[in-house]
Amino acid sequence: MFGKVFREARKTTLSTAESVELALVVGRVARKILGSMATVDDKTQVTVQAGVDKSQPRVRKMFAQIAPRYDLLNHLLSLNIDRYWRWRTVRRVPPQGTTPVLDLCTGTGDLALAYYRAGDGKTPVVGADFCHEMLVIGQQKARRVAPVERLTLIEADSMQLPLADDAYQIVCVAFGLRNVADTDRGLQEMTRVCQPGGKVVVLEFSQPRWQPFASIYRWYFRHVLPRIGQWLARNQSDAYHYLPQSVGEFPSGEALAERMRACGLTSIAIQPFTLGVATLYVGTKPAQGG
Numbered sequence: 001m002f003g004k005v006f007r008e009a010r011k012t013t014l015s016t017a018e019s020v021e022l023a024l025v026v027g028r029v030a031r032k033i034l035g036s037m038a039t040v041d042d043k044t045q046v047t048v049q050a051g052v053d054k055s056q057p058r059v060r061k062m063f064a065q066i067a068p069r070y071d072l073l074n075h076l077l078s079l080n081i082d083r084y085w086r087w088r089t090v091r092r093v094p095p096q097g098t099t100p101v102l103d104l105c106t107g108t109g110d111l112a113l114a115y116y117r118a119g120d121g122k123t124p125v126v127g128a129d130f131c132h133e134m135l136v137i138g139q140q141k142a143r144r145v146a147p148v149e150r151l152t153l154i155e156a157d158s159m160q161l162p163l164a165d166d167a168y169q170i171v172c173v174a175f176g177l178r179n180v181a182d183t184d185r186g187l188q189e190m191t192r193v194c195q196p197g198g199k200v201v202v203l204e205f206s207q208p209r210w211q212p213f214a215s216i217y218r219w220y221f222r223h224v225l226p227r228i229g230q231w232l233a234r235n236q237s238d239a240y241h242y243l244p245q246s247v248g249e250f251p252s253g254e255a256l257a258e259r260m261r262a263c264g265l266t267s268i269a270i271q272p273f274t275l276g277v278a279t280l281y282v283g284t285k286p287a288q289g290g
């Protein structure tokens, strides 16, 4: 079982050997593509939730600073389990046919890539993020496996998507909704662009409850991970202290399911992964007239 899981998960592994020249060329191309697609109004900056600072400039700057090391740190700090979680997400909510899939807060594009592969290149995938630097890394990875019209990355704010209503069979977000300044607005936008009968999928960190694992994990997550992360990512935005703070504040389990229902989603399924370190939420947008 695990052999198969990790063989599948390894398909998402991408070479980290990137030449400076390639990065510059891809950066220029990405800027050109993204520049023409960006319609986000920077003046729309909201910070509506109390507690940890999720203002758009702060979040964007933080991810811009850690972008070059984001993938490495993700896989290292999660012991590669993040790949397995995305793989399970795609298995649990697989793409079908040619209606596109939308991955929000796509970052460096790992879930978008997993969906592209799962659809055998037949299902178009769009990834959206508001951090240009994360998308540039994502573009490098995407262009190695897919033509731009099949796997498209755009620069867009998840709270104000420049995308049509009812257009995507699956609208997913992995480890991103927690960072969106207004969770409800993010969920409303996900629901708006999802086609009737389609799925809204949220993969997010959660807090394990099963003892003694919960205590050991909490200690690792609050004290060890931020130190290693800060040290390796060398950013000034305290990104790896922000991580446990933002997870601690974010609704999980039934609380998040309730927020999804309030946005009009039904049949919410909650599936903990790895003893509850992460949780997958899947909601259905009711079919028209249903």
Ligand SMILES: C[S@@+](CC[C@H](N)C(=O)[O-])C[C@H]1O[C@@H](n2cnc3c(N)ncnc32)[C@H](O)[C@@H]1O
Pocket: 059, 060, 063, 074, 104, 105, 106, 107, 108, 109, 110, 111, 128, 129, 130, 131, 134, 156, 157, 158, 159, 173, 174, 175, 176, 179, 180, 181
């Ligand atoms: C932790 S990363 C997750 C990246 C990717 N989904 C993954 O699975 O690794 C969070 C991403 O959310 C993006 N993000 C946060 N708030 C956003 C918003 N309002 N609109 C678009 N992207 C946002 C950040 O720029 C960052 O790339």
